[in-house]
Amino acid sequence: MFTSPVNFDIDQYLNRFVPRPRLHLFPKPISRFLGYRSEPPRPVGDVAKWAWACIGAFCGLLVVEAVYQSSGIKEFRTPVVIASLGAAAILEYNAIDSPFSQPRNAILGQLFSAVVGVGITKLFHLNPNFENLRWIAGALSVGVSSAIMGLTKTVYPPAGATALLAATTPDITALGWLLVPLILLGNILLLAVACVLNNIQRRFPLYWWTAADLSPPKEGDVEAEGKASTASSSFDGLEKQESCIFIDSSSVHVPAWVSLEEDEQLLLENLRVKIEGRLRLTGSQDTDTTQV
Structure with missing residues (x-):
């Protein structure tokens, strides 16, 4: 007799209380x-x-x-x-x-x-x-x-x-x-x-808590708010397609029913960073969205 697997993802409960990283605000x-x-x-x-x-x-x-x-x-x-x-x-x-x-x-x-x-x-x-x-x-x-x-x-x-x-x-x-x-x-x-x-030539850490996108930015974080609004516009109409993962330069959209392992979250975050870097290098003002 087969039973359905039991899964538990603690981040679904914790991440809502973890503040969004604001390392860019430091010198x-x-x-x-x-x-x-x-x-x-x-x-x-x-x-x-x-x-x-x-x-x-x-x-x-x-x-x-x-x-x-x-x-x-x-x-x-x-x-x-x-x-x-x-x-x-x-x-x-x-x-x-x-x-x-x-x-x-x-x-x-x-x-x-x-x-x-x-x-x-x-x-x-x-x-x-x-x-x-x-x-x-x-x-x-x-x-x-x-x-x-x-x-x-x-x-x-x-x-x-x-x-x-x-x-x-x-x-x-x-x-x-x-x-x-x-x-x-x-x-x-x-x-x-x-x-x-490690940061002399490489990058460490890749994240402090999780590679997944955390809670929306708080009011007053100008740079984060700009990115959030860009991400929101880029995902308009896309979030309805709950069978896809969308990545742009500022965030990653994962359907609620998808449970990702930590290495999978890290992979998506690395793709997001590459997209952000490419846009900065080209000076593009448009948000490039990748569908997975």
Whole structure:
């Protein structure tokens, strides 16, 4: 007997409360290092990408380790570095176009996994035979963390290692709830260094919350309002065709019944940025609309 699949998209409930990005309002040097581009960045060769990935991973982990070794943190007998941050560095400096590398996944994924890992470990620790149950606590921590990250669209592979370390590595287990702010601090430092180094020749992050179009712009945002009015005129008569996706230079229209994965939203956002960049380069005042 076949049953219909059950789907859940948390963004359908959250995105209505998330403000529209306004990075363009910052001074250009600041907005650039926050990932905003008024036109598509020029392509960078593979050798340059590998070189920047090497520099980024080195500098990012060096900063994290230096902070962890500071007197204010070292007194809690913290490790030199939490091992899962090594995997995080590969994502933040090498695979920067992946949805897994974006700030929402990096911060919230680590937060949820650390809380789950420490919480489950402490529950297992109530059993006097805990040392013989570590392996079960570790597997359960990763499984629950994986489900929570999937439900909240914050999948972050290094976070699975964080949950596992909380249960199976005595030095990390000894940190207890201190692991939560410690892993968040490490990831925030990696992201801060990534915003500086990755934006010298590349673009990072591609978005801070989601690649999907967010709530309409608020009154007073002149540039955003102009784009919104242009998008509205370009979609007049098109929104009735609920079997199509429409992309123009300022927004993406997706039928309400279509549920997109994060990488699919990212693809559409990249197409929108390319259209916007092409219009800026050609000086066209007309809105170019692409139907998918």
